[in-house]
Amino acid sequence: MLVTSYADTEQAGSATEAIDLPAYLARIGYTGRLEPTADVLHALVRCHMASIPFEAIDVMLGYGVDLDPAAIDRKMLDNRRGGYCFEHASLLRRALHAIGFSLEQHLARVWIFDPLDGPAPPASHASLKVEADGRLWLVDVGFGGFMPNEPLAWKPDEAQHKPYGTFRLTETRDGYMLESWHDNAWAPMYEILDFHWQPVDFEIANHYVATHPQSLFKQQLMIARTHNHARHTLSNNRFKTAFVDGGEQTTDLDAQALARTLEDTFGLPVTPDWQPLIEHLAAGD
Known part of the structure; x- marks a missing residue:
């Protein structure tokens, strides 16, 4: 059984987990059942990605990104903005908690732009591992134009043919690599690090991505x-x-x-x- 947040210190139902669920569901246009099943998870992901864009305009403008849940909800729900991975992961994570899903949030190293035999890139991406119908799923609504609009089954070494591509997870020394089939070969996307993360780790990663001059979102x-x-x-x-x-x-x-x-x-x-x-x-x- 998965924990219900990314740290034991952050309990489901706490102030940091609060979300106006009806407002979120209205934002993504979802009117279906609310129960922690795989069908509901798939439907929520499709609605989320069709309704809330991936964008980091605030980073380019030098405004930074505030990961306080109230700030995320004000931006993405009230002001109808999009966001990047940390914001999307927070929003969906808290909505899934409210519905009753068990899940974990992880940091990942993005390898799309770096050779595997070179220095490791920073852990600068957030994704979710969600339990539904007795199975684990990789859920990622905040990786721009690279991910399918439905969860991936957490089945290492199994190719999964999805809208917008074919994907698989492979085990690594530090966790799991997500790969996509590109130009007749498997290409690395990001490595999910198998670690018990604390909220401060996401704050530090977010600060790097939002402010460092070498961040792709600054350029x-x-x-x-x-x-x-x-x-x-x-x-x-x-x-x-x-x-x-x-x-x-x-x-x-x-x-x-x-x-x-x-x-x-x-x-x-x-x-x-x-x-x-x-x-x-x-x-x-």
């Missing part, structure tokens, strides 16, 4: 929203739609189109302080 705008039929992504001003059947459309956006896409496609409330960043990205500077 590049990355936004994603995944529906059952298509995934929309934005990399700086390059807008791409990848259809679940394999087709793709890519367009470079000017400032006006970029602002409109942020609002219409990703559902983000563009504010005047975003305009200099939008013009900068559209110009390709």
Whole structure:
């Protein structure tokens, strides 16, 4: 049986675990049953990824990211913003707790941009391990345009064919590597570290990702929203739609189109302080 949070010191039902569950369900447009089953877990993940975009605009603007649950809920529920992995993991983790799921939250090393024979990248990503129907599931709604819009069964060495890709988990010295099938070979995505994490560990990792000059989110705008039929992504001003059947459309956006896409496609409330960043990205500077 899994614990119900990422640390024994953070008990389910405590103030740090509180969430306005009806507000969350309304935000993701979920109206189904509320019970800790695999079917409900799959439905929640699909609704979450279709409704709340992955984005780190606040990092690019130098505002930082506050992991206090009240701040996350105000941003993502009240203000209808998106967020990146730590925010998404917190929001979904607390909603799953409220429904009755048992789960753990883990840190992971992202290996997509680093060679496996080089120095280890920092533990800069958060994902969830959830128990449902007597099985364990990898649940990750905060990894941008890389993950499927449904949980992965926690079955090491088993290839899993999902929308938007084929994936597997393999055991490593420090935990489990998530891999995707790419160019006729298995490619590493991130290594889930098997460790009993404390809340402070996520605070430190978040501080690095939100403020360090080498953080990818300080250098590049990355936004994603995944529906059952298509995934929309934005990399700086390059807008791409990848259809679940394999087709793709890519367009470079000017400032006006970029602002409109942020609002219409990703559902983000563009504010005047975003305009200099939008013009900068559209110009390709």
